[in-house]
Amino acid sequence: MDTKEILKKVRKIEIKTRRLSDHIFSGEYHSSFKGRGMTFSEVRQYQFGDDIRSIDWNVTARYNEPFVKVFEEERELTMVLLVDLSASEFFGTTDQFKRDIITEISATLAFSAIQNNDKVGLLLFSDEIELFIPPKKGKSHVLRIIRELIEFQPKSKKTDIAMALRYLSQVMKKKAIVFLLSDFMDDEYDSPLKIASKRHDITGIRIYDKYEVEMPKIGIVPMEDVETGNVILVNTNNRNIRNNYKANYLENVDYFETVFSKSGAGTISTRVDEGYVKKLLGYFKRRN
Numbered sequence: 001m002d003t004k005e006i007l008k009k010v011r012k013i014e015i016k017t018r019r020l021s022d023h024i025f026s027g028e029y030h031s032s033f034k035g036r037g038m039t040f041s042e043v044r045q046y047q048f049g050d051d052i053r054s055i056d057w058n059v060t061a062r063y064n065e066p067f068v069k070v071f072e073e074e075r076e077l078t079m080v081l082l083v084d085l086s087a088s089e090f091f092g093t094t095d096q097f098k099r100d101i102i103t104e105i106s107a108t109l110a111f112s113a114i115q116n117n118d119k120v121g122l123l124l125f126s127d128e129i130e131l132f133i134p135p136k137k138g139k140s141h142v143l144r145i146i147r148e149l150i151e152f153q154p155k156s157k158k159t160d161i162a163m164a165l166r167y168l169s170q171v172m173k174k175k176a177i178v179f180l181l182s183d184f185m186d187d188e189y190d191s192p193l194k195i196a197s198k199r200h201d202i203t204g205i206r207i208y209d210k211y212e213v214e215m216p217k218i219g220i221v222p223m224e225d226v227e228t229g230n231v232i233l234v235n236t237n238n239r240n241i242r243n244n245y246k247a248n249y250l251e252n253v254d255y256f257e258t259v260f261s262k263s264g265a266g267t268i269s270t271r272v273d274e275g276y277v278k279k280l281l282g283y284f285k286r287r288n
Contacts (some may be wrong), residue, residue: 008147011149013107020188020277027286029112031216033077033201043067043180075252078135079113079201080121081106082164084182085225087157091209098207101272102181103149105205105280109179110142120145121176127160129167137178158227159185165192169199178202183212185252186229190259203266203283206256210271215245245285 021029041216043056046066059067083106089099110120114137117259121135122145131152161182168178169192177198195204216239235241240273253269260267268283 004059008145009060009150011105013146013150014143017104017107018111020108021115025108025112025280025284028281028288029116032075032287038077043068044070056260060154069189073221077113077116077117078119078172079109079167079177079179080123080135080172081109082123082125082143082168082178082180084159084161084164084180084183085124085152085154086126086159087208088159088183088185091212091226096143096272098183098209099149099273101207101270101276102205103146105207105270106149106179106181107142107146108280110145113177114139114142118177122148123164123168123171123174124148124154125164125167126156127158128156129164130154130156132167132171135173157229161186161261162189162192165189165196169196172200178198179205180205181205183208186254187252189256190262193259193265194263197263197265201261202260203268204256204260206253206267208269208271210273213246213249215242217242 043059043065046060046068050068053072054068056067056069083102089102090097106122106138109202113120117137119135119137120142122131122133123129124131125203131148133148159182161180161184165180170223172178178196184204184206191203215234215236219237220233220235222231225232257267266283266287268279271280
């Protein structure tokens with residue numbers, strides 16, 4: 001894809017997603033996340049009616065009378081887009097790949113954030129960290145993020161969500177609003193997710209294709225695992241094979257929903273061909 005074509009695609013995505021963020025999502029994003037982050041301000045003497053959970057026990061012991069911690073709302077938040085670029089994201093049986101939907105959702109969220117004067121960062125990963133763009137403000141910064149989402153070519157085809165979450169915990173020391181966008185065809189990320197969720201407000205956005213749920217009956221066909229390159233012949237007319245295929249998919253989804261729920265993180269699932277606007281909007285409204 002040459003530079004002219006990339007810029008044309010960036011502009012097309014900007015027009016579509018900017019309209020969504022301006023008219024639909026920015027207000028919902030604001031009310032869902034704004035003011036939830038609190039920073040320590042000072043300690044003062046306890047007053048009648050103060051929440052006892054805010055008592056600073058170290059200062060109380062030192063002065064032998066109760067003191068409480070005073071917090072103030074953070075006026076500015078930081079959003080980080082944690083995006084899976086493994087080979088399975090280049091799958092789609094309609095006119096769009098999963099990566100195309102991931103790019104659109106990421107752009108919509110990023111424009112919603114800068115509408116509220118917040119910073120936005122991008123972390124692209126496979127089974128290694130492919131690219132990290134530290135959080136900054138401004139439209140030009142968001143356009144750079146969109147450009148990277150469109151044109152970046154990962155070195156690896158594989159996925160390691162656990163590694164990406166561990167890296168996030170290392171580089172982002174202050175609380176951030178984190179959107180992890182993937183098809184979540186991975187496991188064993190429960191522990192790093194739990195650790196990251198203690199500091200950050202995390203939402204997993206799962207993008208999937210209808211033929212990942214149900215195998216179509218189309219006879220004997222070669223199927224390739226795009227992340228390993230292995231190719232096998234599969235008889236799609238065999239009911240047991242189709243049932244096992246679906247059971248494996250449902251097990252994967254159950255793992256995703258269970259570990260996110262246990263970590264106190266949010267989840268959104270959206271199919272490539274069904275539209276993500278209502279899903280995002282419904283999620284923001286439920287958080288309010």
